[in-house]
Amino acid sequence: MNAKTRRLVAASLVAVTATAVLAGCGSADRGGSGAQGGVLKLWTHNAGNAAEYDVVEKVVNDFNASQTTYKVEIEAFPQGAYNDAVVASSSSKKLPCILDVDGPNVPNWAWGGYLAPLELKGGEVPLDDQLPSTVGKYRDEVYAFGFYDVALTMFARKSVLDEHGIRVPTPDRPWTRAEFSAALADLKAGGKFEYPLEMGTGGSGEWWPYAYSPQLQSFGGDLVDRSSYKTAEGALNGPTARDWAKWFRSLVTDGYMAQKSGSSPNDDFLNGKSAIEWDGSWDAAKNVEKLGDDLLILPPVDFGQGPKIGGASWQWAMSSNCAQPEGARAFLEFTRKTAYFLEFAKATGTIPATDAAAAKIPGYEPGGRYEPLVRAARDFAVVRPVTPAYPYIASVFEKTAKDIVAGADPDAALDEAVKQIDANLKLNDFYAD
Template structure:
């Protein structure tokens, strides 16, 4: 199974077969001085990424870094390995709240001294717990709304700036051949997550660790998603789901929610006949909303070479800005985690790409570290019932609030 970075942005994301890169790391005869470090990555689907990370490791002169490229259920493999002495020194991951609270990862706060403010704050927040930083963000993925300029122009529709305008635009753009909006084959329940809540000016979890959507504005926002479904303005049953732009490119929908990774293909096939938007704000207290996510580089607390492992992480993900840009933009289309790098990257300086960077910087939010899988499941199930079945949003959210509050109490009680 090949895992994509985009999986970080979709809801719901034992040891399998292990695949190491072997002894051929591309090192020269003078490389490999110092201790041996093991570095783990999940298996990316983008051609050239594995060779790139092997090249980065080979360039590090203060240790012999062996890269392991791991297929299968990477998260479960890593969680199991961190409990043993045979796990990685450095690994790609959240890290998770359980790993942080369980003392399985090392404090990396000092690695970003002097440059902390240059990291996108949304993704850095998800690596921060109890005021300390436990993972260094690598690259950013994001979701956004694509719209076909010519179709909107022909229908006399302006790019929607509010959720009400999005509902109206989707209806006006729907014809016998084209639906107004594609949010995924399930109507958006799987991909949107907390995005409509943030668009209403709310949060999944507040800064002080409480449920952030116990508010009438949440029910009002989610009810509008059902309006889209009930009005038959949504494309359902497309040949490919939301992460693939083919429905948009084939003219099956005038607007589609997808990811930044789709932008090069969209631009290649449509030229200038498209634009991008954040999820539109809802209500007077709302703001545009953009989900972002980033894997982080973490250091295992069981590493016998913690100091060297931390030095390597700092070298690769703080100091070597050339490698950071290369990793983000040479093997796919992603945003560097450093704001300054994103702003000066040639591929991100103009057009829709530059707009996307601005959206991620100004309106980006990441799923909170305290938002547990159980809370996510309860919320997503409720969202599905609201969108598809027209279930009462207030009643559904009351149930989710109770479940999420209990989960927050549980995780905050852990040492």
């Protein structure tokens, strides 16, 4: 498969349509590769996200003021339109020099020819100091890095667990599957909670593989066989995967979880509608503010193969058609300062990508209120499958998991998912270079 074909396949996997953003690509195309006398275009997904955009702007202004050889110019897109803008510009080689990318998409974009290996030689913070989930790799080369990550966690009220005699789990001793099942049964029997567990089943898109495939992995299954990345057979429909699917459906049939949660699951938890919420670190500060010391930030359940959460968030990269890669690398190396890791984490309420930065943010230091989130990101995170096929695999898993929750036969649903994923892998020559 040649590079042009790979780009077309990558585009079809990442974006369904680019119609809403094509008109906005023109200005970035002109000189977007840095051809206009030292101008380096930077694309970000943060239009509409003022807090993170302000940090991006600060970093760019600092770099521009630090030297006179290059000038970085920002173009921001709404997150929902961002991927479409990238794939619409990739085929005509009009990508900017610098762009951000959602971590799970790094292998697809690298394989599709959008990104170049970073090959960074400088910077205050070594890449090895970062959380592994915040460094985007493909075929053992680094293509991107991020300043932060997020972590899934179980939120609960200490008073509620104490009332029902339920043990408070710790990272060293998380709930087992049996303990978790017993806790849900006790909470349901107490009569206060119609659905004691809130899992965010009203969400869509990447939330489904991000939130639920780690539980599948804790059972012992996976989205694809990672030893070869040539089949999902045995990983997504083996005995442990089938066990996960039946358990996932049983949460609904046993009355522990709603088939589809409401529009504000975290608000429902804070208002006492649910006892335990499977949620992310992005809601931790809000929950602490509302519940104070009664809030518990709990580790994920160990379903047999250890606690697992999803890893990787937004990262920065360099496009493969950048006319001045030395300028793009100079900028990216400049950004690698502990001060900027701090700025991003504070602005976004996320987990800093380095221990040095975490130690300087109140609550994230060792022993701090949010240290369980840092530990989860460090010890329990599993990156989503490192394959260009991931966007397709994710879409199949989302539909499959939704079908199972809605009552589809788990065995048949998983077998069909494997059939679709394997057909896609074969159709694309297993995404060989």
